[in-house]
Amino acid sequence: MRGDSTIPPTTDDGRVTARQMAGISVGMVVMVGLAFVASPYHLFQLTMLVAYACAVLGLTILTGINGQISLGHGAFFAIGSYASAILMANYDWPYWATIPPAAVASAVVGFLIGFPALRLGGLYLALTTFSLAVAVPQILKVNALEGLTGGVQGLTTDKPDTPFGLPLSSDQWIYLFTLAIGALVFLLGWNLARGRTGRAMMAVRDHPVAAEAMGINLAALKTRTFAVSAMFTGIAGALSTIAVQFVAPDSFNFLLSITIFVGLVVGGVDSIIGALFGGAFIELVPNIANDISKAAPGAIYGLILIGFMFLMPRGVAGALAGLGRRIAGWRPIAEAAPVAVKVDPAPDSAAARSAQRQ
Amino acid sequence: MMIGLAHQITSGIANGSIYAAVALALVMIYQSTHHLNFAQGEMATLSTYMCLTLINAGLPYWGAFALAVAASFVMGLLTERILMRPMLNAPPLSAVGVFIGLLLLINAFDGWVWDYVIKPFPSPFGGSNAVLGGFISPHELGETAVTLVMLVAIYLFFRHTTLGLAMRAAAYNPVSSRLCGVRVNRMLGLGWGLAAAIGGIAGIMVAPIVFLDPNMMGGILLYAFAGALLGGIDNALGAVIGGFTVGVVENLFGAYVVGTELKLTVALIIIVAVLLVKPAGLLGRTVQTRV
Amino acid sequence: MPALLEARGLHAGYGQTKVLHGIDFAVEQGGVTALLGANGAGKTTTLRAVCGLIRAQGEIRLGTDRIDRLAAEEIVRRGVGHVPDGRGTFLELTVEENLRLGAYTRKDRAAVAADVERIFGYFPVLRQRLRQQAGTLSGGEQQMLAIARALLVKPRLLLLDEPSFGLAPLIVQGIFAILRRINVEEGVSILVVEQNASLALDIADHAYLLETGHIVMAGGAAEIRRDESVRRSYLGY
Numbered sequence: 059m060r061g062d063s064t065i066p067p068t069t070d071d072g073r074v075t076a077r078q079m080a081g082i083s084v085g086m087v088v089m090v091g092l093a094f095v096a097s098p099y100h101l102f103q104l105t106m107l108v109a110y111a112c113a114v115l116g117l118t119i120l121t122g123i124n125g126q127i128s129l130g131h132g133a134f135f136a137i138g139s140y141a142s143a144i145l146m147a148n149y150d151w152p153y154w155a156t157i158p159p160a161a162v163a164s165a166v167v168g169f170l171i172g173f174p175a176l177r178l179g180g181l182y183l184a185l186t187t188f189s190l191a192v193a194v195p196q197i198l199k200v201n202a203l204e205g206l207t208g209g210v211q212g213l214t215t216d217k218p219d220t221p222f223g224l225p226l227s228s229d230q231w232i233y234l235f236t237l238a239i240g241a242l243v244f245l246l247g248w249n250l251a252r253g254r255t256g257r258a259m260m261a262v263r264d265h266p267v268a269a270e271a272m273g274i275n276l277a278a279l280k281t282r283t284f285a286v287s288a289m290f291t292g293i294a295g296a297l298s299t300i301a302v303q304f305v306a307p308d309s310f311n312f313l314l315s316i317t318i319f320v321g322l323v324v325g326g327v328d329s330i331i332g333a334l335f336g337g338a339f340i341e342l343v344p345n346i347a348n349d350i351s352k353a354a355p356g357a358i359y360g361l362i363l364i365g366f367m368f369l370m371p372r373g374v375a376g377a378l379a380g381l382g383r384r385i386a387g388w389r390p391i392a393e394a395a396p397v398a399v400k401v402d403p404a405p406d407s408a409a410a411r412s413a414q415r416q
Numbered sequence: 417m418m419i420g421l422a423h424q425i426t427s428g429i430a431n432g433s434i435y436a437a438v439a440l441a442l443v444m445i446y447q448s449t450h451h452l453n454f455a456q457g458e459m460a461t462l463s464t465y466m467c468l469t470l471i472n473a474g475l476p477y478w479g480a481f482a483l484a485v486a487a488s489f490v491m492g493l494l495t496e497r498i499l500m501r502p503m504l505n506a507p508p509l510s511a512v513g514v515f516i517g518l519l520l521l522i523n524a525f526d527g528w529v530w531d532y533v534i535k536p537f538p539s540p541f542g543g544s545n546a547v548l549g550g551f552i553s554p555h556e557l558g559e560t561a562v563t564l565v566m567l568v569a570i571y572l573f574f575r576h577t578t579l580g581l582a583m584r585a586a587a588y589n590p591v592s593s594r595l596c597g598v599r600v601n602r603m604l605g606l607g608w609g610l611a612a613a614i615g616g617i618a619g620i621m622v623a624p625i626v627f628l629d630p631n632m633m634g635g636i637l638l639y640a641f642a643g644a645l646l647g648g649i650d651n652a653l654g655a656v657i658g659g660f661t662v663g664v665v666e667n668l669f670g671a672y673v674v675g676t677e678l679k680l681t682v683a684l685i686i687i688v689a690v691l692l693v694k695p696a697g698l699l700g701r702t703v704q705t706r707v
Numbered sequence: 708m709p710a711l712l713e714a715r716g717l718h719a720g721y722g723q724t725k726v727l728h729g730i731d732f733a734v735e736q737g738g739v740t741a742l743l744g745a746n747g748a749g750k751t752t753t754l755r756a757v758c759g760l761i762r763a764q765g766e767i768r769l770g771t772d773r774i775d776r777l778a779a780e781e782i783v784r785r786g787v788g789h790v791p792d793g794r795g796t797f798l799e800l801t802v803e804e805n806l807r808l809g810a811y812t813r814k815d816r817a818a819v820a821a822d823v824e825r826i827f828g829y830f831p832v833l834r835q836r837l838r839q840q841a842g843t844l845s846g847g848e849q850q851m852l853a854i855a856r857a858l859l860v861k862p863r864l865l866l867l868d869e870p871s872f873g874l875a876p877l878i879v880q881g882i883f884a885i886l887r888r889i890n891v892e893e894g895v896s897i898l899v900v901e902q903n904a905s906l907a908l909d910i911a912d913h914a915y916l917l918e919t920g921h922i923v924m925a926g927g928a929a930e931i932r933r934d935e936s937v938r939r940s941y942l943g944y
Contacts, residue, residue: 121509125509127508127509127512129454129512129516173692174688174691174692180508180509181450181451181452181508181512182645182691182695184452184454184508184512185452185641185645185687186684186687186688186691188454188638188641189638189641189642189683189684189687190684192634192635192638192680192684193638193680193681193683193684196678196679196680196681197678197681200678312634316516316520319513319516323513327509351528352527352532353524353525353527353528354524355524356520356521356523356524356527357520357521357524357525357528359517359520360516360517360518360519360520360521360522360523360524361517361521362517363513363514363516363517363520364499364513364514364517364518364521366513367503367506367510367513367514367517368502368514578807578811581800581804581807581808582808582811584799584800585797585800585804585808588797588798588799588800589795589797589798591760591791591795592791592795592796592797592808593808594759594760594778594779594780594783595758595760595779595783595788595789595791595795595857596783596808596809596811596812596856596860597780597783597784597811597812597860598780598808598811599780600780
């Protein structure tokens with residue numbers, strides 16, 4: 059994936075530029091304003107858009123910035139979703155209180171999956187996460203856990219009410235709540251990517267040997283990145299449960315992981331703002347596609363993936379950024395050109411073989 | 417109890433033969449491109465649908481079989497030429513994206529052309545219901561035999577023919593191969609064609625047991641990956657042994673430990689376990705070298 | 708007699724980096740030519756350009772044909788055998804399979820068999836190790852195997868990239884002596900690239916000196932050997 063436009067890390071001293079502040083402020087005002095003009099259905103769509111954007115952001119951090127491939131992030135979405143649903147449905151927790159446990163649960167599982175990730179090269183991680191994605195619905199349906207998970211039927215939860223007697227409908231409140239959490243998640247992600255950790259992540263992505271030689275603990279960094287990434291996607295899952303008020307195992311199948319992955323590619327693999335585009339894509343396109351035919355979503359995803367890999371490796375955000383940086387003062391965050399989103403070579407014989415290929 | 421165990425094992429071997437075949441296809445592609453063909457399962461499903469169409473059009477079973485396998489070979493050739501060759505030097509993420517994209521496209525194509533209704537698939541061996549000798553059905557026996565014959569034929573091809581040698585060489589060391597006059601790109605295409613044909617045979621053989629729908633090969637692909645990893649992702653013989661092993665383990669675990677509802681998880685556990693304990697797999701090894 | 712191999716105005720590089728800046732050289736029919744130079748001078752790049760592994764600008768002729776636009780596997784079929792740096796051994800395959808690959812382009816079984824016998828004459832150890840995995844051979848044995856592989860192509864021109872690399876002096880002398888024999892007995896023209904100037908000049912008729920992508924000296928081997936600056940920089944006395 060070659061890059062052509064981004065903030066060179068050396069000139070970014072960590073302070074937000076005026077242009078960036080302006081862009082973000084305008085964006086937030088618009089997003090909040092939408093709460094008061096959108097119909098209930100559109101509000102729901104916007105809510106899901108924000109949730110999915112957070113899900114994609116998790117993958118942006120992991121794959122775009124740290125160079126690790128995950129084909130199974132739907133699993134973390136599922137963990138966050140089910141954590142929230144179980145707490146609400148079985149233990150009567152208030153919706154807003156379920157966000158932290160969902161975050162923690164996903165982070166922990168992410169950390170545990172991150173451990174083998176240390177030993178694995180990019181392809182092996184892709185394979186493991188692929189397997190995870192395929193296995194998740196089975197795990198969710200298992201009889202032994204039925205009391206907790208609701209088995210095949212899943213769980214339903216109550217729709218949150220507008221608190222404090224505010225003059226907002228539930229849909230408006232849910233949207234604004236999701237927006238607030240989403241803004242927090244994006245702020246976290248943005249700070250992470252712009253800061254020292256982000257630069258370390260990118261160093262590990264592009265030049266792992268050099269990074270290690272410079273004192274970066276590869277193992278710790280990669281595991282922690284995986285945990286953070288899982289956490290973001292887990293929070294997204296919780297948000298979606300709050301908005302939808304229903305979870306069932308078959309919603310969290312392999313296609314969900316693929317959908318998040320496609321959202322990542324469409325938005326721009328290493329672009330924070332791209333995650334928003336990815337979220338929009340995920341919310342809007344499958345619905346339209348499903349109306350066309352059952353086969354349409356898969357076909358569209360397939361064409362998009364192949365098309366983007368060949369034509370627009372930097373995704374929508376990259377393409378727009380290439381057109382001009384004057385747009386709203388935002389820029390994707392990644393390394394200076396030329397960028398290749400490199401992933402660790404597979405261990406043992408493969409690396410030896412590619413060395414031999416020279 | 418003993419009969420039950422024996423049945424699980426023989427049934428596991430029968431399943432394992434399918435996993436071994438798909439694992440072999442995966443390893444062949446991995447060896448020559450260092451990419452994992454996530455679309456291998458879907459390609460096999462497409463082959464199976466093609467075979468069914470030919471059978472329904474009136475062709476005798478083995479004629480349809482041969483034609484479908486030949487068509488799969490061509491499909492593999494075309495896939496390599498059109499999609500994979502440009503990806504040869506691309507970063508792994510691009511290749512993964514293309515493979516997953518291909519998976520989705522073929523899956524959607526299958527559903528669109530042949531719909532999502534689960535279809536029965538004929539067996540040339542006498543069906544899956546009769547239980548022969550109490551251990552194994554005629555079809556399981558037949559498909560294991562077919563798969564074994566195929567695996568042996570592939571082995572002989574690679575070991576004892578010049579073309580097979582050239583294909584192995586091209587996978588191991590493309591630069592040196594070119595210096596011997598081997599047309600490496602052509603070998604790559606042939607390898608893909610062969611892998612697609614092998615996958616097609618596996619699909620056609622397993623369809624009578626699991627029934628045909630666009631998602632037929634999803635779980636099987638997972639087991640094949642587990643088998644390939646277990647045996648050593650860069651070792652063809654390892655892939656075959658791994659495939660058979662996974663078949664038996666899956667059945668035993670499914671029958672006696674986790675129950676059939678969690679069988680896919682067994683594959684996941686095997687994958688994670690191998691990668692934690694010995695990523696090179698049982699037979700995969702760094703090649704002995706002396707400088 | 709016209710040269711077997713002739714290169715004119717050869718430019719080559721890797722990506723943004725230019726390595727060769729327009730060099731000219733030739734290999735006489737039946738002769739041995741040495742290409743000398745320090746690390747990074749561009750010697751390996753030159754050989755890769757000749758055998759088609761990398762794209763180059765300029766003209767390369769083999770006999771009367773231009774080969775600079777051809778792919779490596781086609782150039783091989785015109786009679787060029789290349790012993791690459793690092794030997795390029797097929798480590799996972801047996802010695803026998805390595806040799807069979809050398810003869811891949813040939814149809815004449817009997818002639819191949821006769822060639823193999825002659826090669827065993829040069830390198831008897833290969834006959835002993837025929838069934839062994841090539842990766843288990845010592846460095847010197849792998850070098851012999853690499854030369855054998857290239858010879859089985861039945862080349863008119865043999866390219867050798869740093870055949871002395873990583874080998875004990877005694878082994879290297881043996882190999883170079885055999886190269887001399889091959890040149891004389893098989894009539895194969897040789898272009899050998901070497902950091903070890905002394906060795907190369909011992910068997911060469913002509914030599915070129917390459918420095919950072921430019922040919923800075925060309926002439927008969929004896930004359931180059933006597934040259935003051937060459938002696939100081941490359942021969943150590």
